[in-house]
Structures are given as C-alpha cells and as structure tokens.
C-alpha cells in the first residue's frame with residue numbers, strides 16, 4: 001500500500017530538496033571545459049556532506065558515485081570518471097539527497113561552453129516537458145495526464161521519448177509507487193491524491209525513442225547516438241496543483 005506523506009514529511013522532503021537545488025547551483029558554476037566528471041562528483045559529495053545529508057544514489061543497487069553525469073548521447077546513469085568535459089557537450093546531472101531519511105530527486109541538463117542550436121532546442125523542450133507534466137500533477141488527475149502532457153510536447157518536435165525508464169513516487173525511498181511514464185502505456189493508471197510525492201522526469205532524445213545499456217551495466221545511451229536531455233523535479237500533490245520540492 002502506498003503511504004501518503006503528511007505536512008511534516010513534505011516539510012522534510014522540501015529541506016532535502018533545497019540542499020539538492022543548492023548543490024546544483026554550486027555545480028553549475030563548474031560546468032566548463034577541462035573539469036572531469038569525477039571532480040563534479042567530489043564537489044557534490046562534499047557539499048551534501050557539509051549539509052549533514054547523504055547522497056541517496058551512493059550504494060543504491062551498487063551504484064558507485066554520488067551523482068549521475070550523462071554526456072551527449074548518454075541518457076541517464078553515467079558514472080563519474082576521469083572523463084573531461086569539452087566545449088559543446090551537453091551534461092545531464094541527476095542527483096538524490098537523503099536528509100534524515102527523507103529523499104528528494106532532481107535532474108537538469110546544462111550546456112558546456114557553446115553548444116549547437118539543435119542541442120539548445122532539445123534542452124529547452126525537455127525542460128518544458130517537465131513543466132507541462134508538473135502542471136497536470138493535481139489531485140483528481142491521473143498519472144496518464146502527466147504522461148500525455150510530457151509525451152505530446154516532445155512529439156510536437158519529433159523528439160524521441162524514452163520508455164524503459166520512468167518517473168516514480170519518492171520521499172521515504174528513492175523509488176516508490178506509482179510509476180510515472182513519459183508515454184501513454186497500458187499499465188495501472190492511478191488517480192493522484194493529496195499527500196503523494198512524485199518525481200517527474202522526462203528523458204527526451206533528439207532522434208528515436210530507443211536506448212541500450214553499456215557494458216558497465218549502468219550507462220544508458222540512445223540507440224541511434226542522438227543527443228539526449230533529462231530534467232526532473234520532486235513534487236508534492238496538493239488539491240489544486242503540484243508544489244515543487246527540489247528548489248532553492
């Protein structure tokens with residue numbers, strides 16, 4: 001059974017989400033040619049640790065780092081390494097924070113240096129997909145109302161929508177019920193209720209929908225090597241709208 005969050009729980013997830021948003025602000029200033037993805041992972045770990053919180057992904061299903069950093073045709077779950085960012089890269093950052101057992105989850109895609117017009121559009125549309133989804137995240141609506149809003153906005157631009165990974169409930173654990181797909185499927189389609197906290201996370205490709213997983217068992221890439229963007233917020237479902245919890 002799905003355990004709803006009370007006011008105090010939501011307050012704690014908001015505090016967790018604030019630390020997450022602050023971490024992104026610090027990282028943003030460092031996204032430039034020359035930095036390694038491992039450097040970004042260190043910055044992430046150090047800031048979260050300073051806030052007396054924990055990186056929620058570290059150790060989750062054996063994941064070895066604090067943050068996921070996925071470049072260019074990588075969709076999600078890129079593992080930080082000695083790889084160096086170069087001019088023109090698009091950099092997806094996905095982070096979870098655990099503050100006293102309360103989990104928040106958020107993602108952004110940033111340009112490194114000067115990126116192409118096409119990649120700028122991909123990033124802009126993916127972020128718009130997230131906000132279209134959030135607009136539909138009100139009590140009484142169904143999960144599919146979010147999925148449709150994300151999907152049709154992406155398809156207006158002929159972009160690919162990743163089907164193998166979804167948004168999800170979040171708060172007491174990193175992944176809770178319900179799943180929040182970015183496409184219209186035939187799965188269970190619950191109604192949204194006040195007290196639900198969900199992560200909405202469109203993963204949008206400049207080319208086709210399809211993906212594959214690298215031999216490292218984590219990194220997800222587009223099948224056609226087209227570039228991919230990812231945005232995510234943790235939101236609380238209120239009576240008439242959603243409240244974003246992963247913000248400053």
Ligand code: MF3
Pocket residue numbers: 056057058060061063068077094095096105168199201232
């Ligand atoms: N960030 C992913 C999500 O949004 C989960 C990452 S899995 C991990 O659901 F293993 F990297 F932590």
Ligand code: CO
Pocket residue numbers: 105106167168199201232
């Ligand atoms: Co997530």
